[in-house]
Amino acid sequence: MNTGENEQGLRKVIDLTRMISIVLVLLHCYFYCYAAFKQWHCTAPIGDRILGNLAHTGLFTSFYKSKWIAAAFLLLSLVGVKGRKSEKMSYKKAFAYFILGWIIYFTSALCFSIFSSATTQSITYITCTVIGYILILTGGGLLTRIIKVKLSTDVFNKLNETFPQEERLLENEYSINLPAKYNLKGKERKSWINFINPMRGLLVLGSPGSGKSYFIIQHIIRQHIEKGFSLFIYDFKYDDLTRIAYNHLLKHKNGYTIEPRFYIINFDDLNRCHRCNPLHPEDMKDITDAVESARTILLGLNRSWIRKQGEFFIESPINFVTAVIWYLRKYKAGEYCTLPHVIELMQIDHEKLFTILRTEPEIEAYINPFISAYLSNSMEQLEGQIDAAKIGMARLASPILYYVMTGNDFTLDINNPAAPKIVCLANNPQKQEVYGAVLSLYISRMTKLVNQRDKLKSSLIFDEFPTIFFKGIDNLIATARSNKVATTIAVQDYSQLKNEYSREQAEVVMNIMGNVISGQVSGDTAKFLSEKFGRILQDKESISINASDTSVSRSKQLEQAVPPSVISGLSSGEFVGIVADNPDTVIDLKAFHCKVVNDHKALEKEGANFQPIPAFKHVDNAVVQRNYQQIKQDVQDILESEMEAILNDPAKVNLVVVKN
Known part of the structure; x- marks a missing residue:
């Protein structure tokens, strides 16, 4: 003393x-x-x-x-x-x-x-x-x-923010394992990022150029193909991911019990595109499927409606499209139940359209408000209800879209044990407003078919997820785990997701994911991730100098393991994140901050040897135009035959809508 x-x-x-x-x-x-x-x-x-x-x-x-x-x-x-x-x-x-x-x-x-x-x-x-x-x-x-105690020269506190990470390779039949290296108190050590349970959802974050596709997503595709997964890939910048999936399947197709078929939906190149009807009648079990499809396509076309769901002038167009879809589903056992037929049928006169829709009892509750508005001359209200749907759907009235969506080259049950598939949906950044809505419908229908019992293990990969509308992502992740469905979502930033999906839906997506890996992000996203990673004990020291003495104070304090500023300054290929574990494989060190190790020369060499995606068929413009005209003719035939049947049947004459 x-x-x-x-x-x-x-x-x-x-x-x-x-x-x-x-x-x-x-x-x-x-x-x-x-x-x-x-x-x-x-x-x-x-x-x-x-x-x-x-x-x-x-x-x-x-x-x-x-x-x-x-x-x-x-x-x-x-x-x-x-x-x-x-x-x-x-x-x-x-x-x-x-x-x-x-x-x-x-x-x-x-x-x-x-x-x-x-x-x-x-x-x-x-x-x-x-x-x-x-x-x-x-x-x-x-x-x-002389002051003998020197304070740390680590200006940005990098060494103090390092922490032990998982160095074991933990594999199972579903896992995604990425080799990495990290820094621990100034020493570089090898580690592994082990996503041993991707069925709990995997969220991939990162600004453009941070390496989401090159360091993460392509490895998910490769490893899941090697492990026999059926695959669904939303390829926003076609054909970056599709080419990898196609060539890797060629190398590892023998690893499947039943060799999967490879399918592509690509509206820009019909020679390398398969046809698929997202409203296939066999998959439309009840009218709720029609409601879901109508909501998906309209909200995909009108993204501003997402925040206004529940309002009168939003729900009315959805009900109207639902009625048209379900009518075609019931008409002749769904022979004409396709989105192009729905679009064309919506364009006919109100009196004739309402008349034939009234013949289907199941949609009576959906169309009665429109008929009442028409008969009471509330034309402004009616036009506001129906034209909102017509105008949006009219943007899809393209011969190319009609051609792709009226064929049946394959069905969307990708994890069917008898016919496994690898399906790639190709988008075009320059046409994403139109293509995105149609692809959203494919995705919505596909996820409902995939999320069923007694199916094969499957992997769903959504690159640039905010460019499509998919309302049921939370339900998919919450319920699909037991059905062996691994969902991977790639997002640039929380603000982007919030802008496209609304704050509430964006928060659900960000919080429901069990596995998270992020490259460089900033703002609210960096703050969210920093809080998710928790805190670690860090050494703190300070020095006090006075006229007679010098005192040094050392302590340990709980500080953020990965501060937002660090996340905002990550280099390309450098990632932070947290993994989810299983009861039988407990991972104590779940958080990581490391650099994913890619064999750049091997990947470059492999990419140079990739085979181009072959043309599946030859489609000329004449075929596309004939299909386009046939759809229009189909709708006219439906209208004429139904009107004739109604007028010739005394029991149905009362269904004719005539304005006084």
């Missing part, structure tokens, strides 16, 4: 020790320069007697003995000195004084050899000895002023 009395006692000991050192130096100079002092008449009998008595003690038996003893007492006095600390003081300056002092102090004896006059010898010797003594004292004092 430091007290004033202790410090005062120490000071007295230091002063006494230093005084002894000074007296010894003076006696040394007096003894060995006695001739000069005698010439200067600075001697006295009593002093000679004292000096003689000291000589008998052996103090002056050798020239350097008294000097060494004086120097030793000087060093003892310096040990207890506490000089005023200064950050500007350096060892270089202090040792320069100290060493120079020692050299002058002990080499001053050369003065006796250089000069012949006793007076000159004594003056120069005493002067050099005193100068050397003072320099030693000064250097020692400077050493006591």
Whole structure:
């Protein structure tokens, strides 16, 4: 315990020790320069007697003995000195004084050899000895002023924010394993990112160029094909992911019990496109399927409606399209139940359309409000309800879209044990407003078919997820885990997801995912992730300097393992995240901050040897136009045959809608 009395006692000991050192130096100079002092008449009998008595003690038996003893007492006095600390003081300056002092102090004896006059010898010797003594004292004092404790030079606190990560390779029949390396207290170590349960959902975040596809998604495709998954890939920038899936399937198709078929939906290249009807009648079990399909297609076409769901002028168009879809589903067992037929049927006159729709009892509740508005001449209200659907759906009235969506080359049950499939949906960033809505319908129908019992394990990969509308993602992840469905969603940023899906839906997507991996992101996304990763104990130290003392404080505090600023500054290929585990494979170190290791040369070489996706068929414009005209003719035939049947049947004449 430091007290004033202790410090005062120490000071007295230091002063006494230093005084002894000074007296010894003076006696040394007096003894060995006695001739000069005698010439200067600075001697006295009593002093000679004292000096003689000291000589008998052996103090002056050798020239350097008294000097060494004086120097030793000087060093003892310096040990207890506490000089005023200064950050500007350096060892270089202090040792320069100290060493120079020692050299002058002990080499001053050369003065006796250089000069012949006793007076000159004594003056120069005493002067050099005193100068050397003072320099030693000064250097020692400077050493006591140096701050011996150096604070960390890690400006950005990178080393303090490192933490142990999983270094084991944990594999199972579903896992995704990415080799990585991380930093632990300045040492680079190898690690593994083990997504051992991708069925709990995998969220991939990262701004453009952060490496989502190159470092993460392509490995998911490769590993799941190698492990026998059926696959669904939404390829926003076709054919980046499709080419990888196609070529990897060629190499590993023997790993499947039943070889999967490879299908592509690509509206820009019909020669490399398969036809598929998303409203296939066999998959439309009840009218709720029609409601879901109508909602998906209209909200995909009108993204601003997503935030207004439940409002009258949003729900009315959805009900109208639902009625048309379900009517075609029931008409002749669904022979004309396709989206192109729905679009064309919506365009006919109100009276004829309402009349034939009334023949289907199951949609009576859906169409009665429109008929009432028409009969009561509430045309503004009616046009607002119906035209909102017509205008949006009219953007899909393309011969190419009609051709693709009216064929049946394959069905969307990709994990059918008897016919496994790998399906790729190709989008075009320049046409995403139109294509995105149609692809959203394919995805909505596909997920409902995939999420069923007793099916094969399947992997659903959505690149640039906000470019499509899929309302049921939360339900898919929550319920599909038991059906062996692994869902991967790639998003650039939380704000992008919020802008396209609304805040509520975006929060659901961000929070429901069990596995998260993120490249460089910023803003709210970085804050969300930082909180998700938790806190770790970090060393903290501080130094306080005052006139009499220097104090150093060290402590451990819980701080964010990965601060938002670190996430905002991640390099390409560097990722942070957290993994989910299983009851039988517990992972204690779930969080990671590492760089994914890619064999760039091997991937580049493999990519150079990729086979191009072949043309599945030859489709000319004449075929597309014939299909387009056939759909229009089909709708006219439906209208004419139904109107004739109604007018010729007395029991149905009352169904004819006629405005008074």
